[in-house]
Amino acid sequence: MSAADLPAKSKGIRDTSLDDASLHRWLTSTWETKRGIIGALSAVDHKVIARRYLITAFVFLCLGGLNAVTMRLQLSGPERGLIGPDLYNQLFAVHGMTMMFLFAVPIVQATGIYLVPLMVGTRNIAFPRLNAFSYWIYLSGGLFLWVSFLLDMGPDIGWFAYVPLSGPEFSPGKRADVWAQTITYTEVSSLAVAVATIVTIFKQRAPGMSLNRMPLYVWAMLVTSFVVVFAMPAVMIASTFLILDRLVGTQIFNPAEGGDALLFQHLFWFFGHPEVYIIFLPATGMVSAIIVTFARRPAFGYLALVLSVIAVGILSFGLWVHHMFATGIAKVGASFFTASSMLIAIPNGLQIFCWVATLWGGRPKIGTPLLFVLGFFFIFVAGGLTGVMLASVPLDLQVHDTYFVVAHFHYVLIGGSVFPLMGAAYYWYPKLTGRMMSERMGRWHFWLAFIGFNAAFFPMHILGLWGMPRRVYTYPVDLGWGNINLFITGGALVLFFSFVLFTINLVWSARRGEPAGDNPWDAGTLEWATSSPPPSYNFARIPVVTHLEPLWAARAELPVAAGLRVDARELVISTVAEGHPDIREKSAAPSIWPLFAAIAVGATFLWSIFTPWAVVWGAPPIAIALIGWFWPKGEPEDE
C-alpha cells in the first residue's frame, strides 16, 4: 500500500492509525445521514440527493409519457373529438416542458450527482448544501407546473412560449406565467448543480487523477456543466422579460411599443440549442463508459473523444439560428448558420467513429446495457443525419415545424439520450442498489422500446414531408394522414408499454435481483472500487490514481492515500490539471436550512406570478434562511 503525501498538522483522529473496522465505525458516524424526518430533510449526501432526483425525474418521465399517449390517442384518426384544442395545447406544452425541464436535464444531472464524486474518488459533491437546495427547488418547480396543469392552468403556448402569443394581450390568465416561473425554478436548480459539478471535478479528484486520467463520463459532465452555466441565463432572461411584460407592463417584446418579438426567439434558442447538448453530452459519457466496459478495452481515441466533447460544447452555441430560418433571416446570416450547423456533425461523427473503433478493437460481450447503446447508434445516427438535413436553409423551410422535425428531435433525444440512459440504468443499477437488474426483462424492454420507438417516430418523417404541421390537435380527413397516424399511435403504445416493463424490472430487481458485488461488470473506473451500494463516505481510504482505468491497471490492490481526519468531514482538494493533493478541506455538514431557503425562494417565485411585490416581501425570509445556512458553528475553518 503506498500512501501519497497529504499535509498533516492537525490534532484530530486520522485514518492512518486505524484498522479497517474502527475506520468504518468512525467514518460512518461522521458521514452518515441522520435517521428520522429531520435527518432526511437535512441530508446532504450526494447519493441520497441523487436518488431523490432520479426517482422524481422518473416520475416526471412517466407523467410526460402519459401526456404523449393522450395526444397520440387524439391524433390516431382525423377529426377525432377525444380532447379539444384547449386541453391538447396544454398537453403538448406540458409534455415538452416536463420532458425537457423536469426529466431530461434533471436526470442527466442527477446521474452526475451520483456518479461524479464516486468516479473522481471523493467523499461528497462540492457545495453539498447547495446541491440539496437545488433538489428542493427542482421539486417545487415540478409540482408548480403539474399542480397548475391539474388545475387547468397549464401553459398552452408550447415549451417555447413565443411572444406575442405568450404576451399579456394574447395569453390572458396565468398560464403563460406558469411557463415563465417553471423555467425560473428549474434553471436555478440546474445552475446550482452545474456549479457543484464543475468544482467537484476541478478540485476534488483523487490524488493522481490528472485531467488526462479523467473518465470520459466525467469529461462529458464537466463540459455539460459549463454549457449549463452559459446557456441557462439566456432563457432566464427571456422568461423574466416575459413575466415583466406581463406583470409590470414593460414592453420589451411588444412591437407596437418599439419592442421586438424576435428578440425572444433569439434568447430562447441561444439557450434552446445548447439545451439539446446538455441532454446529449452526458449520454455520450454514458455510452463511452458502457462501451469501454463491454468491449473490454480502454476507449479508442481518448483524446479525440475528449476534444470532440469540448468542441460540441462550444459549437452548440453557434447554431441557434437554424431554429429560426423561417423568420426571414438575411441570406448571408442564414448561410453562416447552415455551415455552422453542419460543422457540429464533424465532432459528433468523430465520436461515433471512435466508439465503433473501440468495439472493433475490443472483445465485446452483449448485455442489456450494450444493447441499449447499439440501439443508440441505430437511432441517433439517423437522427443526426436528419439534423444535417435541417441545417440546410432551403430544405429546412419545407420541413420546419412539421412532423419531420418531431421525428428528428425524438430520434436525437430519445435515441441520443434516453437509450443511453436506459443502458446506464442497467449498468449502474447494481452500484445504486447492490443487485443486478433482470437481464431477461431487460432484453424484452430493449426490443419493445426499440420497435415501439421506430414504429412511432419513423413514419413521422413521411408525415412531415406530406405536409402535416406540428402542434395541431386535429387534421382533416381528405389529406390522407389518418392511417399513418393510427400506425404511429400503435407504436407509441408499444413504447409506453416498454417503460411499464422497465418500471416492473426496477421494482422487482430491487428485492429479487441477484446480488451484484462491488464490480459486477469488471469495469475499470473508480465507482466500482467501493461496495454496492457505496457507504455514506464512499471510500474508506481515498484511492490514488495511476491510470485512466485504475481498476484494470491495479488488479491486486488499489493504492490509497492516507492522512484524512475521520472525526470531521474532510476531503482531499487537489490541483486542477495534475490532480496533486493540495489541501484538506471540510465538507459542509447536514443542515435543514437549504430546505428553508428553498421554501422561501419557491414561495417567492410562486407568489411573483400574482404581484411584483412578492419579490420585496419574499426577500427577508430568503435572507434569514441564507443567514441560517451560512451561520458559523465556531469550528476552526480550514487547517
Place this chain on the structure above:
Amino acid sequence: MKATGLHRAAALLPMIPLSGCTGIQSALDPKGPAASELAWLIWFFTGLCSLIWLAVMIVLIWGLSKRRGDRAEPLDIDEAGDRKATRVVTGAVAATVLMMIVLSLLSYFSNRTIAAIGGQNPVTIKLTGHQWWWEVRYESDQPRRTLTTANEIHIPAGEPVRVVLSSTDVIHSFWVPALHGKKDLIPGFDNELTLKADKPGVYRGQCAEFCGAQHAHMALMVVAEPREAFDGWYNAQLSNARQPETDEQRAGHDLFMNRPCIMCHKIQGTKAAANTGPDLTHLAGRQTIAAGTLHMSRGNLAAWIADPQSVKPGARMPTMNLSGDELNAVVAYLEHLK
C-alpha cells in the same frame, strides 16, 4: 396523383394503405419551381444520408460479429490494430468534412436558385395573418383595383407572384408545400416570398407556426389558373356583392345587417363594412369555410353559423342564437354571394 418514390416505399409498410392521399399539401409532390428545387434537394440529402447511415451500421455490426481470440486482460491492446483503426477513423472524419462542405454549398446554391425566382411587375399580394384566418389583399397602383378577400389566393399559373407577409396579432407562418417553403408572418415587420405555380391547380397551405387555440384550423387554398381565368376572377371579385333575389335571401340580408354579424364582417356594396373578420363579399365563391375548416356547402355553412364554437372551439366568431328560419335565411343569403 403521381405516386412518388417515398409514397410507394411507405405503402410497403404494413397497415399503411395510402388510399385518399391527394398530395395537395405534400412537399414531395411539387407543383412550382421553388418546391421542385426543394424536392430534389430533399431526395438528394435523403439518399446521401441513408447511404452514410447504412455504412455506419454495416461497420458496426461487422465489428461486433468479428471472431476474436480468448478473453485477455483489457489493457492488452492490439497496437497494430489500433494504428489501422486510426487511419480508418481519420479517413472517415475527412469524408465527413468533405460531405459537410458539399452539402453546405449545395444548399447555398439551392437557396440562390429559389431567391432568383421572380419577374417584372408581378401580381402583389399582401397576406396578413389573423387568429385564425388569412386576410388576402391584392395591391394595385389604382386604388379601385385593390381587392380584399380571405383564406383563398388566386394566382395566374406560370407567373411569379409577390407575397408580402405580415401579422397584426401573433406570429403565423405561410406554407404551401407544393409551391414553396415556409415564411413567418411576424408583427412588426414584413417578410416576402415569390410564389409560382407551374400549372393550374389547387394547392392547400396551412399555418405552420403555433398561433393559439385554433392553429390546427388555419388553412388556405391557392388556386392557380390560366391568366384569362385569373383576370376574370379578379374582375368579378372587384364588383359589389350580389343583391338578394328571393324573399328568403332578403330576410337573410336584413338579419345580417341587424345582427352582430355586421360588427366584424364586410360585404361590399352593403352597409356591412367592418374588417375584424373575413370579407364576405364573394364568400360562396370560395372552396372552404372558416379558413379551411369545412368545405363550402349549404349544410356546412349552416353548421358553422349555427354553432361556430363547436366546429372551431376558441374561434373569434360568437354563437348568434338564430331560430331555425333565421338561420336558413342567413345561409340562403350568404350562399347567394358568389
